[in-house]
Amino acid sequence: MTYDVARIRKDFPILDREVRPGVPLVYLDNAATSQKPHAVLDAMRDYYEQSNANVHRGIHTLAEEATALYEGARDKVARFINAPDPREVIFTKNSSEALNLLAHTLPFGPGDEIVVTEMEHHSNLVPWQLACARTGATLRWVGLTDEGRLNLADLDRVITARTKVVAFVHQSNLLGTVNPVDVVAAKARSVGAYVVLDASQSVPHMGIDVQALDVDAVAFTGHKMCGPTGIGVLWGRFDLLDELPPFLGGGEMIDEVTMAGSTWAQLPHKYEAGTPPIAEAVGLGAAVDYLTELGMPAIRAHEHDLTVYALERLQDVEGLRIIGPTTADDRGGAISFALAGIHPHDVGQLLDEVGVAVRVGHHCARPACLRYGVPATTRASVHLYSSRTDIDALVEGLTHVRAFFSS
Amino acid sequence: MTYDVARIRKDFPILDREVRPGVPLVYLDNAATSQKPHAVLDAMRDYYEQSNANVHRGIHTLAEEATALYEGARDKVARFINAPDPREVIFTKNSSEALNLLAHTLPFGPGDEIVVTEMEHHSNLVPWQLACARTGATLRWVGLTDEGRLNLADLDRVITARTKVVAFVHQSNLLGTVNPVDVVAAKARSVGAYVVLDASQSVPHMGIDVQALDVDAVAFTGHKMCGPTGIGVLWGRFDLLDELPPFLGGGEMIDEVTMAGSTWAQLPHKYEAGTPPIAEAVGLGAAVDYLTELGMPAIRAHEHDLTVYALERLQDVEGLRIIGPTTADDRGGAISFALAGIHPHDVGQLLDEVGVAVRVGHHCARPACLRYGVPATTRASVHLYSSRTDIDALVEGLTHVRAFFSS
Amino acid sequence: MTVDSMYQEIILDHYKHPHHRGLREPYEVEVRHLNPTCGDEITLRVHVEGSAEEGWRVADVSYASEGCSISQASASVMADLVIGKDIDAATAVYEDFLTLMQSKGQAEPDEDVLEDAIAFVGVSRYPARVKCALLAWMAWRDATTQATEGSPT
Amino acid sequence: MTVDSMYQEIILDHYKHPHHRGLREPYEVEVRHLNPTCGDEITLRVHVEGSAEEGWRVADVSYASEGCSISQASASVMADLVIGKDIDAATAVYEDFLTLMQSKGQAEPDEDVLEDAIAFVGVSRYPARVKCALLAWMAWRDATTQATEGSPT
Numbered sequence A, B: 001m002t003y004d005v006a007r008i009r010k011d012f013p014i015l016d017r018e019v020r021p022g023v024p025l026v027y028l029d030n031a032a033t034s035q036k037p038h039a040v041l042d043a044m045r046d047y048y049e050q051s052n053a054n055v056h057r058g059i060h061t062l063a064e065e066a067t068a069l070y071e072g073a074r075d076k077v078a079r080f081i082n083a084p085d086p087r088e089v090i091f092t093k094n095s096s097e098a099l100n101l102l103a104h105t106l107p108f109g110p111g112d113e114i115v116v117t118e119m120e121h122h123s124n125l126v127p128w129q130l131a132c133a134r135t136g137a138t139l140r141w142v143g144l145t146d147e148g149r150l151n152l153a154d155l156d157r158v159i160t161a162r163t164k165v166v167a168f169v170h171q172s173n174l175l176g177t178v179n180p181v182d183v184v185a186a187k188a189r190s191v192g193a194y195v196v197l198d199a200s201q202s203v204p205h206m207g208i209d210v211q212a213l214d215v216d217a218v219a220f221t222g223h224k225m226c227g228p229t230g231i232g233v234l235w236g237r238f239d240l241l242d243e244l245p246p247f248l249g250g251g252e253m254i255d256e257v258t259m260a261g262s263t264w265a266q267l268p269h270k271y272e273a274g275t276p277p278i279a280e281a282v283g284l285g286a287a288v289d290y291l292t293e294l295g296m297p298a299i300r301a302h303e304h305d306l307t308v309y310a311l312e313r314l315q316d317v318e319g320l321r322i323i324g325p326t327t328a329d330d331r332g333g334a335i336s337f338a339l340a341g342i343h344p345h346d347v348g349q350l351l352d353e354v355g356v357a358v359r360v361g362h363h364c365a366r367p368a369c370l371r372y373g374v375p376a377t378t379r380a381s382v383h384l385y386s387s388r389t390d391i392d393a394l395v396e397g398l399t400h401v402r403a404f405f406s407s
Numbered sequence C, D: 001m002t003v004d005s006m007y008q009e010i011i012l013d014h015y016k017h018p019h020h021r022g023l024r025e026p027y028e029v030e031v032r033h034l035n036p037t038c039g040d041e042i043t044l045r046v047h048v049e050g051s052a053e054e055g056w057r058v059a060d061v062s063y064a065s066e067g068c069s070i071s072q073a074s075a076s077v078m079a080d081l082v083i084g085k086d087i088d089a090a091t092a093v094y095e096d097f098l099t100l101m102q103s104k105g106q107a108e109p110d111e112d113v114l115e116d117a118i119a120f121v122g123v124s125r126y127p128a129r130v131k132c133a134l135l136a137w138m139a140w141r142d143a144t145t146q147a148t149e150g151s152p153t
């Protein structure tokens, strides 16, 4: 079966929208969040109209249905990332919470070091900065090359016997770069450090296999992978999560509670305090089904083609400089760029005028922006439903932007 | 306008459902979670089909619409609880996260004391237990009377100059008891302690006015107030939240980030790390509109009537003992009971057989169960769409349960 | 599917007239297990005879418990089934019961092995109640492992 | 409503040919303000004359900045408007501009007070850009308060 973008686009109601009368939407802000197919919206609506109840501890019919749907979603996510055990899948509110959970529970203290990279999203940087301030550990980081890649020459200098955690991004939301997980993880393993992978941008576009990656923990987020807002995922090795202390306290995460003290529930419940995002899990389960049906390899191939095309066409735009790798090798379809003499805000505003939605700013990756000497960039990013027509509209829009400001 | 339950029930699609062919649903598990009206489901669907984008920092049309909808929901919630400033409204994932946020950021240490009550939901107990373990503070608690009320005689003994925080539940999810916030808050104020109110069960059934309550912080949760799962609210006095340190780190909650360190965004963003529950906020805003249109005083009056009726009818059931206040004064419509010689699991299972959905267990309030010598209870709880017919079905069901086990 | 498939006559009988209830001497190990979702609990004692070399025999099991009809009946049936058996045989019954409870009502249990425990096939359809049915068995398994391996698991 | 309502000719002119740009001496206070959502930043100096008793006058304002057309043009217009005015008069302009930016395109600004700044009425329709237009004004307000009250606010 060929990958039929026109047919796929019909699954996403918002793609039919006009941003203003006569100006159809060209959605190229997918690295910020993805759109949702009918199937996901229907699954959530059905949940609320048919089975809504609080999960666990209920023995009435709705509670049993809701629990089966919620735990069924966990099973789907586990299969999607090839987790050996669904109890390793913890539902959080987003990637950021998953990363904070790890920063609060992994063991380290004064004299220990945490290693990140200079291309981290703030959500995989600030939690470790806060953790260092709390515990007396020191934050170190791997720098970047001029081409927008990790400076692997840094690894031996930065990752040492003092390193307790190496936390890094799989695919950069700013640069598009896909990092060599095996190389970094091997170095981390050689010093006995835990390996945490921020897969927020890789899971939606290429999928992951947590066993093949050989890392300790992974974070990703529902809203970027055709699922709803309000849900993220922490995956962690069973033995690791089992031995770490709890994070948030509350209903569901306990075993036995007395006023004097409490004991903790088994995984995954230990890390799911309070009423979980039930409808959101159902929606995420439907999103995973949708992605699986299209096939992650097909999605990846489609986006790779688009990236090749976009890089080529964009580099033909006068005065345009790409921030990040300029070829599609080991690279995803989030493309940041600067347009000579025109500030990203103005680029974004004028593109919106012609219906093209891109993101402008530092994309929550300010250190990398500083590294490349740009306070902000314009970023276009594709998803499984994007098409060459979208890229053409972008390139045409950029011509319009340049004309506007040179007049 | 009279309160027309039959008309109101039409707004809730799930209330038409049969749990099994010929057995209509009688939903009396509202203290666990509420059902959702069309208006809430439509608002979320419209959001996803028309305006879905990540909020803040976007300048394209969808991002502006999404931001306006998200911040508009914050304004609605602020008005609903009479908050002086919408920036005091922080969206969390549920009540539990809101309470954990406070337990992590309020200042206390060794020698200090935290006071809770013996009727707390685990979500307002375990976070403080964990905080005490972390900081060296000591947890103390106000006991309960045989009638299911706070033992106010304990206040002077338990709340002392060493008390830094008094955290207690407004309306108990197990007992139904509505606590005298003014009395407890006045005592807490007299020793200079912060006052934290768990309003998870009061906001949905009677509404709150945070200025009239004169407390420092309040937690509640969307899914119990006709809103979606995946969202909760922390309200706190501006000056207090402004001076407290951040909790979760990540995108959106920062001002300036460098590898060496970061500074924090203004309220409310300081406490909203990562992509927030956007569609969920939109849904919660619609729920607040729905509740406001019916009117919280009318809802409260309706539920009060039902509670009077239910208490009366239940006490006619042979062998039934109510755990909690037996009259409807200062009491909400969550009614826990024990049926002589029949375990709550069996009660719940047989009620489900006739379509009546109740909750059984310790309701995440195990210390209070222990206090009353019951490992578990059966709990029936009403909401704005409940009717006398529901109560009649429950009472009839209980007769069926007794017959089954006495045969 | 009605609730009668869960509340079989056999189950109600064991519930109303439980066997081997009440803590007895002698015993080597006593454990307390709790079902945190509902507060059901059981205190269970095992008395074993034998040795690692010769093999072990379940000489006695007794318990005190609080809980619903399913968990009470299950404790009674369990005690009947394991007392007097060699550990290996008792463990085989335990494993068959586990399989039965995970079957979602689909299993066709072997009455020769499971005896009265076959009545629990209906319970296996109700996920929330499976834990009730397993509580006593888990406690027995835990206590027996400790008694025969000499250390807590 | 089209984007032309934002990019008025006046704004584009100030953007392309900014007034008072480049840091100058003398000055009493220099501040740096940042728009965290987009990385726009401004370093701004104020030089005031006078005293608390006699009243203060804005003797000079200069700045170095990086940012979009709106934030750049706004800095240029702001400097034109406040330099040479008494603090009270300059503050009144600041407040009028603030009101204008909160008007969501509904205000009918007074050209006698706001002069070129009236061109920003279109910007006030775009919530994400309001911050850009306010950046320089906020920096000026901060620096001036420090200069006249003698301490950081």
Ligand SMILES: Cc1ncc(COP(=O)(O)O)c(C=O)c1O
Pocket (backbone or CB within 6 Å): A250, A251, A273, A274, A275, A276, B031, B032, B094, B095, B096, B097, B121, B123, B124, B169, B171, B172, B173, B198, B200, B201, B221, B222, B232, B364
């Ligand atoms: C009194 C009370 N507090 C806190 C909570 C926790 O709410 P959530 O599970 O939404 O975090 C609940 C409900 O479960 C409750 O009833």
Ligand SMILES: Cc1ncc(COP(=O)(O)O)c(C=O)c1O
Pocket (backbone or CB within 6 Å): A031, A032, A094, A095, A096, A097, A121, A123, A124, A169, A171, A172, A173, A198, A200, A201, A221, A222, A232, A364, B250, B251, B273, B274, B275, B276
């Ligand atoms: C690489 C990366 N990490 C983390 C995040 C944070 O995800 P969320 O905002 O859903 O917590 C994002 C997206 O914003 C991201 O792109």
